[in-house]
Amino acid sequence: MFRKILIANRGEIAARVITTARRMGIATVAVHSDADAGALHVALADEAVRIGPAPVAESYLRSEAIIAAALKTGAQAIHPGYGFLSENPGFVADVEAAGLVFIGPPAQAIRAMGLKDAAKALMQSAGVPVVPGYHGENRDPAFLAGQAAAIGYPVLIKARAGGGGKGMRLVEDPADFADALQGAEREAQASFGDPACLIEKYVARPRHIEIQVFADAHGNVVHLFERDCSLQRRHQKVIEEAPAPGMTEPVRAAMGRTAIQAARAIGYRGAGTVEFIADGSGSLRDDGFWFMEMNTRLQVEHPVSEAITGLDFVELQLRVAAGEELPFRQEDLRIDGHAVEARLYAEDAERGFLPATGRLTYLSFPPATAFTHGPVRIDSGVRQGDEITPWYDPMLAKVIVHAPDRASALARLASVLDECRIAGSTTNAEFLAALARHPDFRAGAVDTGLIARELEGLTARPPLPPEAPALAALAALDLLFPSDDPDPWRSLTGWRGWGTAESHVVLAHGGERLDLRLRQLGPGEFAASSPLGETALTIIGHRSGEVRFVSGGVQRTAHPVAGPGRISLFLDGVKHDFSVPDPLSGGTHDHVGGDAIIAPMPGLVGPLRTRAGDRVRKGEPLLLLEAMKMEHVLTAPRDGVVAEVLVAEGDQVGDGTVLLRMEAEVG
Ligand code: ADP
Secondary structure: OOOEEEEOOOHHHHHHHHHHHHHOOOEEEEEEEHHHOOOHHHHHOOEEEEEEOOOHHHOOOOHHHHHHHHHHHOOOEEEOOOOOOOOOHHHHHHHHHOOOEEOOOOHHHHHHHHOHHHHHHHHHHOOOOEOOEEOOOOOOHHHHHHHHHHHOOOEEEEEOOOOOOOOEEEEOOHHHHHHHHHHHHHHHHHHHOOOOEEEEEOOOOEEEEEEEEEEOOOOOEEEEEEEEEEEEEOOEEEEEEEOOOOOOHHHHHHHHHHHHHHHHHOOOOEEEEEEEEEEOOOOOOOOOEEEEEEEOOOOOOHHHHHHHHOOOHHHHHHHHHOOOOOOOOHHHOOOOOEEEEEEEEOEEHHHOOEEOOEEOOEEEOOOOEOOOOOOEEEEEOOOOOOEEOOOOOOEEEEEEEEEOOHHHHHHHHHHHHHOOEEEOOOOOHHHHHHHHOOHHHHOOOOOOOHHHHOHHHHHOOOOOOOHHHHHHHHHHOOOOOOOOOOOHHHHHHOOOOOOOOEEEEEEEEOOEEEEEEEEEEEOOEEEEEEOOEEEEEEEEEEEOOEEEEEEOOEEEEEEEEEEOOEEEEEEOOEEEEEEOOOHHHOOOOOOOOOOEEEOOOOEEEEEEOOOOOOEEOOOOEEEEEEEOOEEEEEEOOOOEEEEEEOOOOOOEEOOOOEEEEEOOOOO
């Protein structure tokens, strides 16, 4: 076995490989771009080498820099992860020429599967069923239109160099063929530098079912059952599961046999996936699936197969690459339970799944294992405080559940997603949870069109419950958590007998301004009025940042998280983001920047709590402002020293008046 390996990747997959290597006693070397100098995978590895600036072409795709890093650190082998250089036969050749081991298939196997047209021709000759279509050399548009007519509409135009759904067009009407072909060729040229396309019959109610295979250098090839990846958006996988709903033993055996045949035909070694398209218009049939392509690497969704087989695929990859035999035969393998994976992304499902960026000001997952088996496994490459940059794929984590049966797995997935709480960026957690609860998905009625058909319902936001802005406003005012500070001034910011005192808070939600009036009726008892209506709330307890409250006779839990200028409130599995344009809530957020305390509205300055030169702590009361029968405690936005107090008790001040200044922060 290797003593030391280098991982030529980033994010969760690099962390995943490092975790297994460490368990096996293998030392690890990470590589990183400048943008990733502080990333999780770098922190986890024994050693790390910088390979260039943020753009992937100048870092993670620089094979010579990666090979140099391996040689410099004495790594004996390179694990490519997925994406980047993982399916680049030239890289494999360079790695081997440098005297290192590539943890993956031989270059010629990658090359054989690299272009979809050549792969299909090869598979056809190996007796593997392929989707009927044209995959020859002729690129004349009129000829191709003739081929499409012969195949029969609907047809799918695919870039032969394609991947990630790029350069793909579904054509239902022959009149649209010419335009679609041009579009696909343009996209293929732009994405892959190769405009050539093939044409396939579009399979009705298509299901994407793939078979995991493993081959060693001793002639053993096995399959590790199937994964159903039919839940896709724009040909990209969203949720994957194993086994496939409705799979029967005869169809599984036929698909497994075919996948092994495909792997053998190209002299495969290591972990690979043979992707099939299956006719989902009825029950699965052993003559109703066709080869689409083979991915010659570890897949993003490999953990669902690990869960149902109890194996560690990275360990197997390392053993095979080191020349060992696979430690089992086909007949030793069994399926245990059901596993589902959801890809948690920084993206805005409501707004067309626009990739999102931002600093993850808060990140909390429910109890889970990471990079290893468990009923709830969350493989994440990011930590709280990390920045999601536009440089890389915005996947935040893979949420994987494993349960005795499919129904329990889906129920578990939905509740786990409800508990993934991330502030600072928009995520698709709610979309994924809605998907996990979708009746068709739960019934196993999956096909690749499900998400598109149901998109509106899946991305619709539930109406804002009136408790949410009320709780956010209380959080902004620092009134959610009672202060146990005996100092009466401190307790002013906590719960006190305010009697008829009333506060006015302005929040913004989804671009709308929300004006709230809050009254405290008793300890922990509040009445809020907003354009959404009147709400009465009683706060009855709190624990590690979560608040238990009663509203309308029902007890629930809310979790407010304050970030710079905003409050994210997690309630009933939904995140509600509010921005707090009102500087009055300085004690709970930092957007004031800290130097000036500004009157949020015209008012009368009440008793002062601080003098110039005082050292104050974040959240500490600085002065009281009375305005329109409301009293507002203005609190310190950060730890620091009061530089000057610009007003005196009894002063009448205008909206926006600077009341007090803090000394600039040092360092
Ligand atoms: P890429 O390499 O770009 O991911 P694939 O060939 O793997 O492209 O296809 C991606 C997805 O497109 C499949 O998972 C499936 O949903 C859909 N698809 C591909 N070929 C067909 C087909 N012939 N009929 C129907 N759907 C297809």
